[in-house]
Amino acid sequence: MDVEGSLRERLVDAGVELVLSEGTASVGLREIARRAGVSHGAPRRYFPTHRALLSAIAHRGFEELGARFAAATAGTAVPHVELAVLARVYVTYALERRGMFELMFRHDLLDSSEQSGTPDGPRLREATLPMFQRVTELVVRCLAQALEPAAAVTAAALWANLHGIAQLRSWGSLQLALGDDGFNSHEGLIEAALDAHLGPMT
Template structure:
């Protein structure tokens, strides 16, 4: 059993390395098996489907992203400031781990439910991140005593997340840099953190209202 667990972890390790260095297109079963030094049929002994192996790889990404968010969280800060810190961490992770970031949210490629009996399903890694976002949005609304909102905190959080995720993807593809430079050269400077910080503030203002309002 210990040997099987070790081999399973080795396959995941290889997958994590591949997606980090070469992107999602590199995550074929045969290539993972080859780099792990096992037969091309060996992964099937530990992962019944390709999607199951991809899910195990993605789970590592959620664990790291969750650790980063936890490390930057300040329980004494306001909900909005905590959302801002979360957003910056999210965008930084997307920039530094582009392949993993793209895999983690491809639930059309992942198996959120099925998993070996001793491994939690991927949904148990995915949903807490969103639940944390919903909690912060709800706390922000309560702090502002926002009443009569047209949307629930979950819908607002989903829209905020979609905006933030779109920002991460368009930045990775170079699209935002292109349009910002064309619209206002002063916005797109040498330091990529500056326009990204301004985009984070714009995303928060769009979904939470202007700061201090």
């Protein structure tokens, strides 16, 4: 990696640490520069806007999540099993990397239509959409139906359900609603979500 690429990675690294420790609202170009040990104007060379910086940080999150998906599903051939594995990885990532997870899907804050930080880098949408497309393809295989709008809606509903489980779990709301006797972990909720959208695994 050249010096320019190395400095950009240092800035993104600093942003990731800041997001994880203090949340999205704390991420600014000046604070990133301070943590990376460079002048306050240096980040502007790579991230002309705050949205570009947040997008580069979010892109790192999708790389992390994608790597977890790949490792967890290696050798898995049954679509329902693969989807269940992905669901668990998704919720676990959300709980372990809370600040990053919350940023990754805030497309109201991110730059998903333009280049994310570098002139030749991949757009953020090219990191986001493959995840949803994979879930949709697995839903199609689970339900043994052709790829059609209904399958995408089912996939989106399942995704929203899993995202809600992760968020409500991290906020303590599920524990409050279900109580100690009804809530032991998020595993049962993930299984219930999969069964609700796909039917019980046979």
